[in-house]
Amino acid sequence: MDNERIARAALSRLMEPQDAAGLALVQATGARDALKIATGQAAAGPALEREITGLLADNGAGTSWAGMAASLKRWAPRITDLAPERDLATMARLGGRLIIPSDDLWPAQLGDLGMQEPICLWWRGLEQELPGPARSVALVGSRDSTSYGASVTGDLAYSLAQRGFTVVSGGAYGIDAHAHRAALAGGSAAVPTIAVMAGGVDRFYPSGNEDLLRAVCNQGAVLAEVPPGSAPTRYRFLQRNRLIAALAAVTVVVEARWRSGALNTAHHAETLGRAVGAVPGSVHSANSAGCHRLLRDGGAVCVTDAAEIAELASPSGVGLTAPGTAHAADHDGLTLEDLILLDALPLRSTTSVDKLCAVAGLSADSVRAGLGRLGLLGLAASERGGWKRAKESV
Amino acid sequence: MDNERIARAALSRLMEPQDAAGLALVQATGARDALKIATGQAAAGPALEREITGLLADNGAGTSWAGMAASLKRWAPRITDLAPERDLATMARLGGRLIIPSDDLWPAQLGDLGMQEPICLWWRGLEQELPGPARSVALVGSRDSTSYGASVTGDLAYSLAQRGFTVVSGGAYGIDAHAHRAALAGGSAAVPTIAVMAGGVDRFYPSGNEDLLRAVCNQGAVLAEVPPGSAPTRYRFLQRNRLIAALAAVTVVVEARWRSGALNTAHHAETLGRAVGAVPGSVHSANSAGCHRLLRDGGAVCVTDAAEIAELASPSGVGLTAPGTAHAADHDGLTLEDLILLDALPLRSTTSVDKLCAVAGLSADSVRAGLGRLGLLGLAASERGGWKRAKESV
Structure with a gap:
């Protein structure tokens, strides 16, 4: 077991997700030294403190840091709970693992989070490559979804999974559950769906989704940045949302109330330029x-x-046809004069060129030339010297 | 009866709506001379032809003009039908009138159409000032509206009319009819609703809307740029849409299929910068x-x-509150630390500061300070030396 992995496992229990000072410390010293400092086994000199202050300032989080002493005080109460080897053993027993940024399996798109990139990911599910950003779509929404939301989510997730996309969601009731379920049903990719949890992956939460999340484990992946045994607090839900947004190329909100956690995920995606x-x-x-x-x-x-949605995920996508392009109406591409003439043509009885001139307000030459063009297009027909519309066009 | 009015009445029968060469001719010579030229009573010299070519080029319509001879040929078949005095008498008998750009009652916003401004407007209804652009909203949509479209249109038109807006639409079945009807019911403005017709206003079209359009006449206005007796051709429907868009500050499409005339109205509005x-x-x-x-x-x-919609019509509108701003959740404005602490507080039993330190990952000082803040906000309560959440907050 390598020390880097053990250190990150421990740090993920010591620090809440997106603990800015903690992440800056890890960036400055590496995970192993960061753990020693955070647990009081090594001292942080003034130079390191300055470096962290600089990193925080560069990342727009500088002004609120109360200094290393305050951070150490915050981490101290959890030191006695640290047991990274036990946590790693728990994951192994559950058929899972811990991945860290240096691993090949680490999703590269999380790097877009910059200093907010998680310290590690606790991963339950088959060991296989997670999809690249262009192949994943996040579908998120309300827990109290309507039948409309359920049906749309099901259609979208199934169809996206059929196209080889991985559907990322949060494992909650409502839209999330419908997204995971339909992706499992439609899945053609190696990882049809990923559930990113706010609490530890040792427990399937909410319990009503236990069977579903077990199926997600068996075919896809269940991920969290917090270690086994962590409760899904509101704060962790909000932080978890940034991981959903970062893993996917597109975040789609299917149903959400005026205030909804799903909007928080959407804002994370926007911030990331997704x-x-x-x-x-x-x-x-x-x-x-x-x-x-x-x-x-x-x-x-x-x-x-x-x-x-697929078009949003890969805007340069070849072979994607916009819906509706096949519905071209008969009169598309006609000149204004020919359109006027077409309007003037009777549907049932026939009429003369002279009469068409008066009705359409066109000269006889124009009417004759226009009738020729409309005839070629199958829109006008001549019958016993008169003219009528060849068929009904909307 | 002034000659300018009679000339424009005649020109509106001679020329289809938005006849670019015809409108350029009117602009170059004025309506009276334009009528003489268009009817062959006066000749158009090469200088005038050059001027028209220039006007058309300036308005992006130059390349397709085949010259004055071709235009004269186009207008010729309708010369025998001209009877402007009879048309004006018809309007007077119907309680209506003809208005021209020099009239005080001419809606100034039609000037935004530039060379596409209509030659005149045939107007059936009370003689009263039409609303300015900031006070009118166009509601348009499919003829085959659903019950959803009907209900939304009714709500919007009624509520807009109650706010003193004039609802502009096209008098057709479906969304148009629902818009006119609800505006008549909710109307507080002098002109609650305006129907802009594709054919002559002497006939209420479609006939199934006859009673409705008669009511629009009695309380509002029914307008057209084509003279009495003109059939509502498809070409005229498309041209009519530019008048709806130009009369209103905002064009709202309530329901429309992938291809729909309502989209054409929306594109006119966009082109006008509405x-x-x-x-x-x-x-x-x-x-x-x-x-x-x-x-x-x-x-x-x-x-x-x-x-x-009202906000779109008057973007600087004072006193407009965005919906939902009143739903602020209890935890809005909390710092991340206080949010973490609030998450850690139990709902039923109480807990100690030490325990909160470990659960929340915060120092004892931070926990005590945070509890003080949450207590002040009524979110945390102390009971017999312990702390719990004061009330459930979403």
Whole structure:
């Protein structure tokens, strides 16, 4: 067992997710020395303190740091709980592992989080490569989803999984559960779905999703940055959301109330420069108000099917056809004059060129030339010297 | 009866709406001389032809003009039908009138159409000032509206009319009819609603909306740029849409299929630099596909109620509160540390400061200070030396 891995396992218990000073300490000294300092086995000199202050300032988190002494005081109460070897053994027993940024299996896209990149990931599921950013889509939304949200989520997740995308979500009730379930059903990729948990992966939370999350483990992956035994607190939910956003190329909010954790995930995605999609719904549904808010505020793209989401994930995608392009109407591409002439042509009886001139307000030459063009297009037909519309066009 | 009015009445029968060469001719010579030239009573010299060519080029319509001879040929078949005095008498008999750009009653916002400004407007309804651009909203959409579209249109039009807005629409079945009807019911402005017709205003079209359009006449206005007796051709529908867009500050598409005339109105509004709103709906409804297309293409703002539309109409509007701002959650504005601490506080039993230190990963000083702050906010309560959450907060 290498020391780097053990140190990161310990640090992930000592520090809450996104503990800015702690992450700066790790960056400055490496994980092993950071652990020694955080646990009081080594001292942090003034030079290190200055370096951390500089790192925090560079990352916009500098002004609130009360100094190393305050951070040590914050970490101290948890030192007695440290047992990284035990945590790693627990993961092995559950068929899982710990991955750290130096591992080949580490998802490279988490690097976009910069200093907010997690210290490590506790991973339950088969050991296999996680999908690259362009192949994963986050589907998130309310726990109290409506039947509309359930049906749309199911359609989207199934269809995305069929296209080889990995569906990332949070393992919660409602939209999350529908997303995981449909991705498992439709999955064609090696990892059809990933659940990123706010608490430890030793426990499937919420318990009502235990069977589902077990299936996600068996076919996909269940991840967390907090160690086994950690409770899913509200703070950790909010931090967890940044991992969902960072793992995926696109974050799509399917249903969300005006205030919803799903909007928090969308904002993380925006901050990371990732695309955000929102599914529209009834203006009468409170569960779509958050989606409409995202659309209105301009940060989100309106998405209505899996093809539109796939396009957001790989904007340069070849072979993606916009829906509706096949519906070209008969009169598309006609000149204004020909359109006027087409309007003037009767549907049932036939009419003369002279009459068409008066009705359409066109000269006889124009009418004759236009009838020729419309005839070629199959829109006008001549019958016994008169003209009529060849078929009904909308 | 002044000659300018009679000339424009005649020209509106001679020329189809937005006849670029015709409008350029009117601009170059004035309406009276334009009528003489168009009817062959006066000749157009090469200088005039050059001027028209220049005007067309300046307005991006130059390359397709085949010259004055071709235009004269186009207008010729309708010369025998000209009877402007009869048309004006018809309007007077129907309680209406013809207005021209020099009239005080001419809606100034039509000037934004530039050379596409109509030659005149045939107006049926009370003689009273039409609303300025900031006080009118166009509500448009499919003829085959769903019950969702009907209900949303009714809510929006009623509420906009109650706020003193004039609702502009096209008098058609479906969304248009719901918009006019609800605006008449909710109307507080002098002109609660305006119907802009594609055909002549002497006939209420479609006939199924006859009673409704008669009510619009009695309380509001029914307008058209084509003279009495003109048929509502497809070409005229498309041109009519530019008038709806130009009359209103905002064009809102409530329900529209992937291809719909309502999208054409929205594009006119965009071209004019007017705001476009689209109402979201179910992704399963083909009648919302056009709205979602507008949202996705980036041209439209997602609108879900009358307040959001009013805001688009007068962006500087004072006293407009965004919905949802009152729903602030208890934990809004807390620091991350206090949020972590709040998470750590038990709901039922009490706990000690030491225990909170370990659970929250905070020093004893931080915990005590945080408990003080949470206590002041009514979020934490002390009981017999222990601490618990004061009330449930989402």
